[in-house]
Amino acid sequence: MSMRDFSQDHRWLSINTATVRKSRGVDLPLPDIIEACARRGIRAISPWRDQVAAAGLDAISKLVKTHGLELSGYCRGGMFTAVDDTGLKAAHADNRRAVDEACELGARCLVLVVGALPGALAGQAAHKDIALSRNQVSDGIGALLDYAGSCGMPLAIEPLHPMYAADRACINTMEQALDVCDELDPTQSEALGVALDVYHCWWDPKLQQQIARAGKARLLAFHVCDWLTPTTDLLNDRGMMGDGVIDIPRIRGWVEAQGFAGYSEVEIFSTGNWWQRDAGDVLNTCIARHKSAV
């Protein structure tokens, strides 16, 4: 199977709205982001819950339909770990709301950033037992899977780069994510799969093998940006496609060889560079790099 040709148009470009969360350093409301995407013929977005909440779910739902936009994903559910039952129940309730919102918006999947050591994101981990966190994550996804299945919303586990294992996600490789999928969804019902972000997984010597293991049924989303050398911040120094060291076309080839035919979603967190630029210019650059570097 040959790869799709992205060089002529941006039919398969999706914009994760965090990429233009700020324009010239100032917060950009989601309706403005949607309008800016629609004006450029961008066909899909992946919005964040806080941006949706700020503008109102109903308003965003209507705006998305007005412009005929697809949602390559919805960001995000997860954060399943906690120090006690109260925390676990609160996480579960919040994740059900995220599923509801994703259904209302017609998203392709709900992306799951699964959580890690409770408290670590705030600077003080409650414990050091990452195995316990991993068990809580499996339990949490399992419980959510029943709920999401009842309204037909696929769940996409996003393995995060190991540098986030302490504070954001204790699922850190495709192999580990697929082990969870196989445990919770042994029939490959397409209710559970992975969101593969090249930023998190490009380094993995088993990446090609695990993409093949995932197959079309488990590959629910494909995210792109680039790894810069040097990287000056663990969270917010992602690069534009083509500016770093990731061989994105090679990885896209592996994904498409499995039959993946969805969007390439651009997700860039960049305090010092892209968030300082004009959002329109950033979108234009995303379109250009989608053609030349993805």
Added chain:
Amino acid sequence: MSMRDFSQDHRWLSINTATVRKSRGVDLPLPDIIEACARRGIRAISPWRDQVAAAGLDAISKLVKTHGLELSGYCRGGMFTAVDDTGLKAAHADNRRAVDEACELGARCLVLVVGALPGALAGQAAHKDIALSRNQVSDGIGALLDYAGSCGMPLAIEPLHPMYAADRACINTMEQALDVCDELDPTQSEALGVALDVYHCWWDPKLQQQIARAGKARLLAFHVCDWLTPTTDLLNDRGMMGDGVIDIPRIRGWVEAQGFAGYSEVEIFSTGNWWQRDAGDVLNTCIARHKSAV
């Protein structure tokens, strides 16, 4: 097998000399580091080549013998990747010199930080083909293994955290390192193994399994420090044992269950904190934390 009791003394503490490379922000010469360690009854160090070169190999060799110090390792060989044969040959020649120095100093092993995309460490990768780099690394280790074997110096591949895959080391997990060991040294001759640093490997869901796979024959070195939340710099923000989220005793337990009975080597790079303190205070803290948090 129960773990060794570290709580009573620091018999099995080794100091990687990068930990006290600076005292109050000023470079500390290796002879001063050695004297400071010896005064505190520290029995082993692991020095860096640049520190040895600055003081002179003969002088350091004599000083080490005078104090009866052991070397838990020698830092470091590696950087096997290059853009052409000239570069590959230069790397090989430099690695042979590193083996010679390690032999002269009586090190337990030569630690290998294997290299990654050539040019990336200087900010501009010459290519994006990490598979090519990995092949060059295997070839480089294979060639060096013959030379090191002739003088009996074990080579210890150090898998580095995946956040260094672009610029420092394209071997990033224990599994991957052990795959290389099995390929190049199928008889487990003890000429080739791994240096396990908890900082690089703590997040890995397969860590316990791969430590068991390594076994005593492949476990040549054990390095400790801690992962801070937040981590503010990709290279130089390592924490003192006990200040972060790594369950160090659990990992040491896995290592010792395989029969490892060597040193716990403290290796901390810390521009903003530990390198700003008095080196004597840092060594005192290493001794205390070796007892309480390792």
